[in-house]
Amino acid sequence: MHVHHEFFGVLIMLTTGTIGFGTSGAGPWRDVLALVFGIGAGLVLDEFALLLHLQDVYWTKEGRSSVDAVIVATALTGLFLVRAAPFGLADISDDERSARWSLVALVLFNLSLTVLTAIKGKPWVAMFSVFVTVLGIWGVTRLAAPRSPWARRRYDPPKMARARQRAERWDRRRDRAFSLLAGADSPDSST
Template sequence: MGHWFSQNIVEPGKLPLLLALASFVLTFLATRTVTRLIRAGKGPFRNVSSGGLHIHHVVPGVVLVVVGGFGAVAAGRQGGWAAGVFAVLFGAGAGLVLDEFALILHLDDVYWSEQGRKSVEVVVLTAALVTLTLGGFSPLGVNELTTEERQNRVSLVVSLALNFLFVLVALFKGKFRLAVIGTLLPFVAIVAALRLARPGSLWARRVYARRPKARARAGLRAYHHDRRWSRVARRFQDLIGGFQERVPGRGPDHR
């Protein structure tokens, strides 16, 4: 185990990334635990406020992201222990910020509402992408090129352009998650780009406008897909985010 860790994490310089990921996940889980206890009125935790202003934890999160990010840049590739410290700070800050991603997106306190599920989705997606990067994947499939292809700049540019095109098509078809994952796993973007668009997406509104059969097939496929996976996704979000927890006498946004 020690040899594997040294060969695959330490020697390639991935230790700061691993520390950032661990700090990110642990901070998010700790934050969700604390907010759930606050909502339930349990434990020694309480909301933090300055005067009449409620301070969301995205505020210290932004500070940690700034300190960790600029510190990592200043430390450079030869940062040593400092790179690890700044990686932990950055991961913790990112965990705090993305835990309230839905609040930033909607500019409203939707933490416990239906819109608040976006925060959990973004956190899980971020953790998955960083884990894939630790596992050896690189953005847009550059790692899949041979040594000769790496030396050939034309092949490299064409490969990147094609992958980027598939990612854009997937985005236009309303498949955000698959598009993001497709930046690391190109075949995912290809599959998403070739399949039917989501109803309501820009692609569906433009391309399917005069194709009623394609529009009907897309709607039917989306219905069956959502019916099959939405319940599973919601249960997973409820387990992590605690959205099903209800406190008597308190509104859905109380923390």
């Protein structure tokens, strides 16, 4: 039997979560429990692909879903840390209605860019465009991914060929970046 470290991560999360619910007050122990819980969550997310595929795929292409899970968890944690109130929307007083509507319009504009970028088959750009509007503008103006709904419905054969070439280039770049971040695939990943 081989025990992977996500097993220990689950145990740490269960233990600290239970202690956290069972105690009251806001002392330094609460912060220590939160830190240890985060360590447990990191151990689990590091082997997310193992949990997803129910086999050891850590150094294969399927194992890259662990990297994806860590990036998504980091982005969601960032949203919680900024309290998910975009552009200080919660700080506006009632007499600043025009400013409020301007901010609502800006948020809706950013949301539309994010949705269009996602429809164009660029989920990572769409996710980060929630935070950085310029990424949404970039995602909307660039070619769509060849398997996206946007490309399937709107692209003629020459434009689809350009989209496939660009996707292959980006796939190679993404694989190199993931290899730098998470390690390279093993040459004998079939074993």
